[in-house]
Amino acid sequence: MSMLSKLRGLSLLAVAVAVGALAVGCGSSSSSSDVNLVGNGFPNVELESSREAKGSIDSSNVSQLKEAWSVPIEGTGVYGSYASTPVIVNGVVYSQDLESNVSALNLENGETIWSTKFESPSHGPNGLTVDEGHVYGATSASAFALDQKTGKKLWETQLKGAVDIAPVSNQGRVYVSTVPETPNAEYEAGLVGTLYALDAKTGKTLWEFDTVPKDLWGDPGTNSGGGLWYPPSIDKEGNVYAGTGNPAPLPGTANKPWGSGRPGDNRYADSMVKLDPKTGKLIWYYQQTPHNIYDWDFQNSPVLEKVGGKEIAIGSGKSGWVVAIDTKTGKPVWKTPVGVHNGHDKDPIYAMRGEYSKIKPGEVFPGELGGVIAPIASDGKTVYVPIVNHSMTVRSGSEITEESTATGEVVAIDIATGKIKWNRELEQPAYGATLVVNDLVFATTADGVIHALKAETGGEVWQAALPSGTNAGVMVSEDMLLAGAGLPVAEGQKAKLVAFKLGG
Numbered sequence: 001m002s003m004l005s006k007l008r009g010l011s012l013l014a015v016a017v018a019v020g021a022l023a024v025g026c027g028s029s030s031s032s033s034d035v036n037l038v039g040n041g042f043p044n045v046e047l048e049s050s051r052e053a054k055g056s057i058d059s060s061n062v063s064q065l066k067e068a069w070s071v072p073i074e075g076t077g078v079y080g081s082y083a084s085t086p087v088i089v090n091g092v093v094y095s096q097d098l099e100s101n102v103s104a105l106n107l108e109n110g111e112t113i114w115s116t117k118f119e120s121p122s123h124g125p126n127g128l129t130v131d132e133g134h135v136y137g138a139t140s141a142s143a144f145a146l147d148q149k150t151g152k153k154l155w156e157t158q159l160k161g162a163v164d165i166a167p168v169s170n171q172g173r174v175y176v177s178t179v180p181e182t183p184n185a186e187y188e189a190g191l192v193g194t195l196y197a198l199d200a201k202t203g204k205t206l207w208e209f210d211t212v213p214k215d216l217w218g219d220p221g222t223n224s225g226g227g228l229w230y231p232p233s234i235d236k237e238g239n240v241y242a243g244t245g246n247p248a249p250l251p252g253t254a255n256k257p258w259g260s261g262r263p264g265d266n267r268y269a270d271s272m273v274k275l276d277p278k279t280g281k282l283i284w285y286y287q288q289t290p291h292n293i294y295d296w297d298f299q300n301s302p303v304l305e306k307v308g309g310k311e312i313a314i315g316s317g318k319s320g321w322v323v324a325i326d327t328k329t330g331k332p333v334w335k336t337p338v339g340v341h342n343g344h345d346k347d348p349i350y351a352m353r354g355e356y357s358k359i360k361p362g363e364v365f366p367g368e369l370g371g372v373i374a375p376i377a378s379d380g381k382t383v384y385v386p387i388v389n390h391s392m393t394v395r396s397g398s399e400i401t402e403e404s405t406a407t408g409e410v411v412a413i414d415i416a417t418g419k420i421k422w423n424r425e426l427e428q429p430a431y432g433a434t435l436v437v438n439d440l441v442f443a444t445t446a447d448g449v450i451h452a453l454k455a456e457t458g459g460e461v462w463q464a465a466l467p468s469g470t471n472a473g474v475m476v477s478e479d480m481l482l483a484g485a486g487l488p489v490a491e492g493q494k495a496k497l498v499a500f501k502l503g504g
Contacts (some may be wrong), residue, residue, distance in 0.1 A: 066504025075099025082486025193227020257397025
């Protein structure tokens with residue numbers, strides 16, 4: 001996923017062999033001046049990150065979806081060929097592979113309108129935003145803007161660190177983040193993940209927000225951390241909400257086990273932050289996992305909703321918790337655990353306090369590839385959460401290895417109360433983001449299967465097999481559904497972008 005870092009200690013192709021599953025990569029916008037814009041110009045559909053798409057596909061006709069076309073995905077990155085969500089605007093599909101290459105395709109037949117090559121391998125999740133006549137994206141080390149009609153590069157800005165995120169734009173600003181890694185997805189001592197606001201027309205840096213302190217808790221020679229994996233969300237006033245990644249090293253080093261070389265809570269890692277859009281100044285933060293020792297990022301795009309007159313931001317991540325936060329105060333409204341937990345949720349707090357005897361080595365859920373790996377979706381009443389149940393073995397305060405075979409779930413949570421409405425168990429891990437369309441929820445699993453579930457009950461009403469494994473979510477526009485299959489791990493599998501249409 002994409003958001004999964006190499007520091008999480010794993011080669012994902014090795015995981016595919018070890019767990020018998022495939023590896024993971026990890027509406028129109030009110031900000032657009034194009035009043036005729038039809039489709040979803042943002043990777044999370046809109047700036048509030050609901051991932052609720054408009055279209056004619058529902059439970060009464062989903063069985064009529066047939067493959068309309070497919071095109072090869074050529075680029076290859078660290079974690080396969082594709083980890084992004086394609087965006088669709090005015091009958092054109094904008095797609096980015098894991099070599100950062102961008103294509104504009106005709107939605108009806110898949111024919112290429114233009115393509116722009118970067119050949120800059122990324123481990124993802126990357127992706128694009130289309131807004132104000134521009135296509136915004138990133139390479140492994142830069143952010144860029146292309147002309148929407150021609151693909152011509154308009155600007156490119158080098159950033160201070162590795163990049164693997166889909167940018168978003170609003171009110172003349174493009175938001176993009178670095179992560180504390182090398183392009184090969186390895187954490188590097190001294191690196192700080194930074195969120196940038198760039199001028200949408202020129203690419204000039206307007207402000208920066210360091211998601212962890214530059215002194216890295218007193219030891220920049222060993223430590224690193226922070227950064228964003230998924231796009232920030234933006235409310236009606238333009239305020240920016242972002243979920244951040246983990247500190248490192250994890251769980252610690254031989255000389256300084258259990259993160260003792262980075263004392264304290266390691267803010268603002270594994271947190272949700274709210275920032276002023278004009279200055280980047282921190283308004284508030286909520287930290288889900290203080291002093292993270294288990295790679296439990298809080299990395300997903302917050303979902304902004306309004307319940308009972310209260311505005312909330314719903315965060316999620318690899319700790320296996322979904323949390324609704326009051327956007328005015330930064331305080332939790334409700335917290336709900338999802339997926340498998342086996343009694344280790346307080347271990348990071350024990351480590352922070354030096355209470356090491358309370359940490360019991362052995363199998364731990366969620367693992368490094370567990371919890372809520374990919375973004376959640378919302379229909380305004382319910383959030384739909386893709387889950388990976390995968391454990392790790394904690395051998396000591398400096399050593400973690402992967403453990404169990406990975407399975408998946410989709411869980412529906414009531415937005416007003418945080419109570420679980422239903423859960424649908426899946427044989428394979430749900431590495432792709434969910435998407436809501438009418439009365440359906442779409443989820444993908446690592447074996448390359450698209451699942452369509454009834455939003456009310458979780459009952460499966462349709463599924464389709466892709467030409468390879470996948471770690472990406474789907475996108476819907478009108479009567480068509482697009483899915484990226486970018487993880488060929490078996491003989492004969494091909495990486496492809498596939499389009500389904502009602503009636504074929």
